[in-house]
Amino acid sequence: MITKYVFNAPKEGKKFLVLAAIHGNEQAGTKACERLKKELTSGKIVLKSGRLTFVPICNTKAYEQDVRSIDENLNRVIKEHSHPKTYEQQLANEICQLIKDTDYLLDLHSTHCKDDVPFVFCDYPNELSQKVMASLPVDYVIEGWPEAYAGTAIQDYSTEYAAHYYSKAANTLECGYHKEPEAAEIAYQAIINTLAVLDMIEMADIPQFSKKIVKMQEYVIKAEEGKLTQNYKHLDAIRKGEVLAVYDNGQELTAPYDGCILLPNANAAIGTEWYYLGKFK
Ligand SMILES: [Zn+2]
Known part of the structure; x- marks a missing residue:
């Protein structure tokens, strides 16, 4: 059900997965993936090591209808469902296989209000996620989402939770208001900088953005x-x-x-x- 694009470098290296439009009406990440696909295909960007996989549209039906979801919030059901009951649970089963087979996951979202400030979620910080995060072009990090829900009945099966479950590193990037062109630009720069941090492309100076951390x-x-x-x-x-x-x-x-x-x-x-x-x- 999910269309993915895989680009292999000649040399082994890190495996990097980009997910976009987990919420169907958040299209900044999709635009960034489309741009990147063109640049990789044309040779403007050359991977030197590793494997880049990206899914420009995770929730296809919701994307087509320009809505957040079809049956339920896909970013609350990312786990393996032996008997998927909803469209999103079917998608989750495919997405889990991709997350299992990666080292680092960047999940691209955008928001629905004008002037929304872009930020990154880091639910399960580890060395790799911290290293990538320093290069992401936003000013704020939000930590502590899982702790805020600890002890409640709500189990948050997000993409970050799945990555953590499979012992992978991940961040969720909220690129700002999804109708502003800057949101797609932030998404694109985030992918490029991550490719550099993972040593998958050549970049002389990897930009670093200091962050205000909100717990x-x-x-x-x-x-x-x-x-x-x-x-x-x-x-x-x-x-x-x-x-x-x-x-x-x-x-x-x-x-x-x-x-x-x-x-x-x-x-x-x-x-x-x-x-x-x-x-x-
Ligand atoms: Zn979202």
């Missing part, structure tokens, strides 16, 4: 009807005591510490994640 602390479920008090954007700074949201019954939700608000969803359905809280490390 995710917790998430807040919208328990009943209510509103966020401001048009919060991802990574907006918040002060201890600041009223972040108010339920229709008047109950206020305040910031428990200085830090930042993450992934606020003004339109969250009742019973789902409204926003997350993070602290700068």
Whole structure:
């Protein structure tokens, strides 16, 4: 079901997997993959070692309909399903085989609000993921997603979780608003810089981008009807005591510490994640 492109260098080396459009309406990574495919085919980019595999469109049906998913969120079901019940579970089975057979996975996403700040998730830091991350052209790293959900019933079967499960390194890159051309540019630069870090292409000076690290602390479920008090954007700074949201019954939700608000969803359905809280490390 999944169309992949594989480019082998003449010399052995690292195996690098790029996934794009895990969410069908996030097309920045797809554009970057298409550009890269042309440049590899034409010889503009030459691999010197290793193997590059990329999947420009992971969720094909969702991509065709320009929606996030068909039956369920693909980035919550990335594990092997012996009896797949949904379209995304079938996709997950194929994606797992690709992740098993790689050293490093870069999963490219983009976001849905204008002016969203690009950032990288690092759920399971290890030496290789840290090394690649330093070259990714974004200013923020978010850590601690698995810890925020630890002890809850929610098991987050993300691409990063699968990579960790199979003892591989991975990062998820959120390239910014997916309708801005810069998002596709960030995705493209991220792939190129990663190829250099993995010693798969020649690059004299690998760019390094210093990062602000945000440690995710917790998430807040919208328990009943209510509103966020401001048009919060991802990574907006918040002060201890600041009223972040108010339920229709008047109950206020305040910031428990200085830090930042993450992934606020003004339109969250009742019973789902409204926003997350993070602290700068
Ligand atoms: Zn996404």
